[in-house]
Each structure stands twice: as structure tokens, then as C-alpha cells.
Amino acid sequence: MRALDDALPYLVELATGVLEAAAARLARSLELKVQSDHALWQLGNRQPRDRSPCRSPERAGQARHGQRRDWRSLVYSPAMDLDELRRSAMRIHDLYDELNRQERGRVWTREEFMLGFMGDAGDLAKLVLAQEGARTSRPDGRAALEHELADCLWSVLILAHRYGIDLESAFVRTMEELEEAISARLDR
The missing domain is CATH 1.20.5 (Single alpha-helices involved in coiled-coils or other helix-helix interfaces)
Structure with missing residues (x-):
């Protein structure tokens, strides 16, 4: 008891x-x-x-300039959740598959998607270095940084799909493990 x-x-x-x-x-x-x-x-x-x-x-029902x-x-947020991001990524994936079939007679393999991701990660690294002053910056630096971050996210979503990974569950699990490990080290 x-x-x-x-x-x-x-x-x-x-x-x-x-x-x-x-x-x-x-x-x-x-x-x-x-x-x-x-x-x-x-x-x-x-x-x-x-x-x-x-x-x-509280603001959801308010009209601007006295209009009803x-x-x-009502638009609560322009943000997309993970499922919407995944669906959007898959639409682009399918378009790339169609384009590659038409132009090359085949679609990309998982290895080629990984190589594409590595290229995007390299481009992202260069843009981050430029943002921090370690490389020559580009006039479109912020827009290019946003684009490469989105490209990297797209690649992660596609790789997770191609390998049958439930990214949301994996992310939650990994964050819980990291929180526990870091908290344990902070408590020492």
C-alpha cells in the first residue's frame, strides 16, 4: 500500500x-x-x-477596420505540421520521379537522394559560413539560406519516407533520450 x-x-x-x-x-x-x-x-x-x-x-473573431x-x-497560423510537410515533399518527389523517367528513363535511388542531400548540406554550410563572415556573402544570402534549409528538410523527409522511418516518433524518442542524457550530465 x-x-x-x-x-x-x-x-x-x-x-x-x-x-x-x-x-x-x-x-x-x-x-x-x-x-x-x-x-x-x-x-x-x-x-x-x-x-x-x-x-x-481572443483575436480570432475580431474584424479589421470594423468589418464583420x-x-x-479565420486563419490561425500559416505554419504546416509534419504531415503537411511530408505530403508536400512527396508531391515534389513524385514530380522529380516523373521528370527523371522522362529525361533519363529511371528514377533516383536512395543512394542518389542521399548524395543530393549531402550536396544541399554542403551548400548550406557555405551559406552559414557566409552569414557568419567566414566566406564572401551573397546579395541574396538570407533567401539562399532559407532555400537550402528547405532543400535539406525536403531531403530528410524523402529519405525518411524511402527508408520507412516514422520521423515524428523517431524525433520525439531522440529528443527524450537527449534530454535525459544532458539532464543527467547537468545534475552531476
């Missing part, structure tokens, strides 16, 4: 964490549903997109 009493605070904390995580995922899911409905509504009505993201639920907003015009 004493062991159960000792474990109870831990179990309550664990259950609270699980519920908070579930609530956060549900909130994000509902947010994406509103974004999706909004996008479909815009396509159907051919109206320009409201580019003023609402940064908080339709619920479908």
Missing part, C-alpha cells in the same frame, strides 16, 4: 501530461480543420486570401 501511495503523485503527473498532450493535438487538429475549410471556401469563391493570421483565440468576419476567413 505504501508503494502505491508513493507512486500516486507520479501517476497523476504522468496522466496529466498525457491529457495535456492529447488536448494539444486535438486543438491543433481542429485548427487545421478550420484552415482546410477556409482554403476550400476560398477556392470555391475565388476570393483573395486573408493574409492576416490571428495570433490568439465570416468564420471561414
